[in-house]
Amino acid sequence: MKKALVVIAAVVSFVVYVAPIITQAGFIVAPDADMAGIATATFAPTPTPDMAITTSTLAIPSPLETLTMRITAYASVPDETDSTPFITANGTYVHNGIVAVNGLPFGTKIELPSLFGDRIFTVEDRTSTKVHNTVDIWMPSVTAALDFGAHKNVAVVVLADSQISER
Numbered sequence: 001m002k003k004a005l006v007v008i009a010a011v012v013s014f015v016v017y018v019a020p021i022i023t024q025a026g027f028i029v030a031p032d033a034d035m036a037g038i039a040t041a042t043f044a045p046t047p048t049p050d051m052a053i054t055t056s057t058l059a060i061p062s063p064l065e066t067l068t069m070r071i072t073a074y075a076s077v078p079d080e081t082d083s084t085p086f087i088t089a090n091g092t093y094v095h096n097g098i099v100a101v102n103g104l105p106f107g108t109k110i111e112l113p114s115l116f117g118d119r120i121f122t123v124e125d126r127t128s129t130k131v132h133n134t135v136d137i138w139m140p141s142v143t144a145a146l147d148f149g150a151h152k153n154v155a156v157v158v159l160a161d162s163q164i165s166e167r
Helices: 002-024 142-148
Strands: 027-033 039-045 063-074 098-101 109-111 120-125 134-138 151-159
Touching: 063 142, 120 134
Parallel strands: 063 134, 098 120
Antiparallel strands: 027 039, 063 151, 098 134, 109 120, 109 151
């Protein structure tokens, strides 16, 4: 009896608290019956007109162009940035996955396949006006940035759909 009440409480909590959030996020809740006859939930994305038709629910962006650039790293210290080292030129707080690049619009998504595989970075910061043809990756410490070093002639893949979510 106690076990049944716990299961009922869990299902009610899910339906009242979790299901509405999942539904608002674009998922539908489809009930299934398990071996014991207790309702469980499976999730499937709600199709939208802008979703690509693929076997996956995540549309993978195609490359717009590939550039050859120098890759460096920087950290949030005034010596490497400006007087607001934790705020990017785009006005966001620094975080993993941002890069500083002159010449690409804010929000542009890029990949550095030879260094990071299919990890996607977002242009949210700018380098010094004296720096050209360089992608500067934000790192959480000066030590990490120094350990990363500088890499010459690296392929930078500019992704065609800059509005994608990070995968």
